[in-house]
Amino acid sequence: MSIESILAHLQEPSLREIVRFWGKARGDRRCPAWRDIDPVALAPHLPILWAWRWDETEQTFIGRLAGEAIIDVLGPGFRGTRLEDYFTGRRGPIVMSRYRRIISEPAAMCNQGRICSHSGRVVGGERIVLPLAEDGQHGDGVFGATVYRMQGYGRERITTSELQTADFFAL
Numbered sequence: 001m002s003i004e005s006i007l008a009h010l011q012e013p014s015l016r017e018i019v020r021f022w023g024k025a026r027g028d029r030r031c032p033a034w035r036d037i038d039p040v041a042l043a044p045h046l047p048i049l050w051a052w053r054w055d056e057t058e059q060t061f062i063g064r065l066a067g068e069a070i071i072d073v074l075g076p077g078f079r080g081t082r083l084e085d086y087f088t089g090r091r092g093p094i095v096m097s098r099y100r101r102i103i104s105e106p107a108a109m110c111n112q113g114r115i116c117s118h119s120g121r122v123v124g125g126e127r128i129v130l131p132l133a134e135d136g137q138h139g140d141g142v143f144g145a146t147v148y149r150m151q152g153y154g155r156e157r158i159t160t161s162e163l164q165t166a167d168f169f170a171l
Contacts (some may be wrong), residue, residue, distance in 0.1 A: 006108050006128070006169050012147045014045055015128045019108075022130045022143065029136030030171050031106055034064075037132075037143060045145060051132070052083060053141040054103055060084060061099055064141065073148050098166060099129070103139025106131035108169040124149040131171065 003023040010016050021041060025032035034053070042049060047069040052061035063086060066078035077086065083099070084092045102109055111127040125148040132141035 003108075006110065009110050009167060009169075010126065010128065011112065012126045014048065014147060015126060015145055018042065018045055018049070018145045019128060019130070026136070029133070031131045031133035031136060031139060033134045033136065034132050034141060034143075048145045048147055049143075050078070050146070051141060051143045052099065053132075054139070056140075058082070061096070061142070069148065070146060073146075099142050101168065102129055102131050102142050103133075105168075106133065106139045106171050108171060110167045110169070111165065113165065 003019055006019050007016050010019065022032060025036040025038075034051070037051075039046065045067075047067040050066045050070045051064040053064045054060075055062050061083040063078040063081045063083070066074075071078065074086075074090075083096055086092075087095050098109060101107060108131070109127075109129040113124060125146060127144060127146040129142050129144040131139040132143050133139050
């Protein structure tokens, strides 16, 4: 699939830039490798970037990178932490399921609106999640960015299912 479908779905200019970078980094492969992600090229976006690597032995994702905007909302302890430990009590099984789908198909994923709930607060925004593959074909990690919008959201009560909207794009 062309990244144009993903770009048309996104509203945030920074997320569109990140998707364009990812598309250029992958070239004619299905996915770029982690080594293709150039932090200098992405410097303006570092605060909203994050990444997880798949650990085949442990059958889990391990935190690789989290920008300061991500840590501000989700908390410290990301790097080197197992996904299910980092998201304990915060929809960990849903996040795991989505990221497994992204690396297995591979696919890209977008979230918009009420994208997470943390410490009793509903957090709005937009997120993009893209697969990484050392061999260019078989997913072994996810790379993403999240733009949070705290205005207009508060401590309202919503069900978990209201936070579940995700759009997937086959690659």
